[in-house]
Amino acid sequence: MNSHQMLTHSKDGVPPADSRSAIASVLLVDDDIGLGQMLIEYLAGEMIQLQTVQDGWMAHELLRAPDHGFELLLLDVTLPGQSGFDILRRLRQNSALPVIMMTARASEADRIAGLELGADDYLPKPFSPRELLARMRAVLRRNGGAAIRQAPMPSAGAAPAPELLQVGALSYPAHGLEVRVDSGVVRLTSVEARLLKILMRSAGHMIGREQLTLWALGRKLQPQDRSLDTHVSNLRRKLGLTANAQGLPELRSVRGLGYLLTATCGAAA
Template identity: 40%
Template structure:
């Protein structure tokens, strides 16, 4: 079965090059030249992954991501300007699952795509698990839903997997290296802020539940703890 990818980018030459390269790897690519067109396509068709450029006319990548995250949880790999930490951090804050700076190596792009798809395939296998309750937090693996005091909390697919991993290792110190390899599917690189941003987003969304806390152990990693 082919994997369907939506490329939202106004660089026609790059889109054509990526489509040809990914077709060889058995990916079926559809393209949109701006955010408005991309969101319209998402309403009509289902995709397994979105490659989303930041700099586009009409609606840039950030605004596009903000709009699609209101209703859509399709994993998003953002394509950002090289060396621009602001773009990367903002993209993760708005719900991107990963980012890749331009210009990029095509093999690196393929590795990122496969890593995202692998972890989302793995997440589907968790659907057979019984619901989990810790303090005021309830997790339904079948629907990938999270509730605090019966109020739904909207998490991206990647945030859900970070939370699930921390819960399965409750009380244990988990290094950033482990989180990067187990969740993002890649080795942690120097100056990579992805882990920090995903954890920061989780903290903000879980702040209403005072019975749990994601603690930072400086220079070592993170630990999910509970409070009586």
């Protein structure tokens, strides 16, 4: 995968971002590729153009250009190459670009360090996409940047073609509850459909249980909560996403961490 990605997907019922005018251009610096894919998809529906990079040095190269065009930086703390704190320290030498730091390191000392270095906000992981969007709007308002408005409904009579997700022999038109597999049409629940879309868009990359619970179930993962595991098990069984599936990807459990949909059956996790 390239070190940075631009919007190419369409959200359910919303045309692709490149067919409309983006209202904000945002850079995400985070080595969690699965999270980046999910944010690209979610923010596309808000007409936000999101570019992602996975290491600190690439971020530094992009941000050092005076005409980089970004209105907001989403910055993880723990990164390959250099830390988010290092990036923020260098950025603040000559730039007032708004920054929201995102990290699983939610200690008070880390939050204070980020804010004292010049971060505009600090969001602990895992987080819900709605909370992130609300914080983005607030930071941009405070800094006089672009207002991230509610995305408009598509105009009547101009229904876009549904997005078709494809991983191996598994195809899913990401607008309904039915999936076509070799055995015929399988009907999913709404939660299973959300899970499948997230996993297919991040195929080949593990997604943590906490983040997946927030995005698919809409709530934080609680101790002893096995709801996500049950939904994943049902999805695996319904679609036959097992290690011996013929041509279909495999939906794997990464013990104690999360889930992974392999791009091809038998691929290494």
